[in-house]
Amino acid sequence: MSDAFGYASPQHYPAVVTDRWGQFRTTLVNSGRTFTMVLRGNRFEGTSLDGLELVGAPAETDEPPALDHGDLCSCTIEWSMPVEVSLPDxxxxxxxxxxxxxxxxxxxxxxxxxxxVTLALHLPAGVVETTSPQEYMEDALLDLQRGLPDGTRLLACISCAFSDYHPAGSGFIGAMACFRDRKDAYRAVVGKRGLFAVWAERSGFVQETFHCPDFEQRQPGTGYRG
Structure with missing residues (x-):
């Protein structure tokens, strides 16, 4: 069982970080397992975007990043990334x-x-945005999905038939369990106890925006999270 599924090669997203020192242009690197970013000479890395930890000693700079126990804080990070969608035509x-x-x-x-987190998806028919800021990527993507035009579907792990969260909760992003190697066992899951029964058989953990060839559209009432 793997710890996560990653991209064939790391994805690089131009990003802008805004903090007390102003704006800084950088690159957010996403392997599918971890996120990496350099801010004014300081390298940050983490499995979740709300836990980007400083790697090594802080850089000698007059504009040090704000840290909370070594994690980046007190800032805004903005970037654009491609996601897969299905259009009706x-x-x-x-x-x-x-x-x-x-x-x-x-x-x-x-x-x-x-x-x-707030999201804006650019479609040929126009831009679809989250209705309000959300605390988790899960909630932001579900909010976004509800605003999609008729016949348009998001092709990502958040909307896949074989993904679920642990009943105890999850982090901001990347704690979604995938059961693509145990499809039939997961299809039989009903409620919390059913998920616990197959949890150890998960194939790994995925980011909510990830997409793989095993994707199948999720139907209401599936698994533990519905």
Whole structure:
């Protein structure tokens, strides 16, 4: 069983980070397993975007990044990435998805006082946006899906028939379990106990925006998350 599914080669997304020092243009690298980004000479890496950890010693700079126990905070990260969608007339195509992630300030009761994400999907018929900022990529993508034109579908792990979350909860992104190698076993899952029974048989973990050849459109009421 693998820990995650990754892209054949790392994906590079031009990104803009805005913090107390202003705007900084960089590149967000996504392997499908981890995210990497360099901010004013400081390298950050993490399996989730709300946990980008400083790698090594901080760079000598007059504009140091804000950190919460070594994790990047107090900034906004914006980038665009391609996602797969199915259009009613043309079938599967790639469409740009704009992402705006806000990482708040350190807080006493949690890592930071705010994590929010907004999405905008660019389709030939126009732009579809989330109705409000969301705390998790799951909720943002589900919100986005509800606004898609009739006949348009998002082809990604979030909408796949073989993906689910652990009942105890999940992180911002990348904690979605995939059961593509145990399709029949997962199809039989009903509720929390059913998911626990097959959890150890998962193929690995995936990012919600990932897409693979085993994709099958999810139907309402499937698995634990419905």
């Amino acid at each position: 043309t079938g599967p195509v790639s469409a740009p998805l704009d992402v705006r992630l806000v990482l708040g300030d350190p807080a006493l009761t949690r890592a930071v006082d705010l994590v929010s």
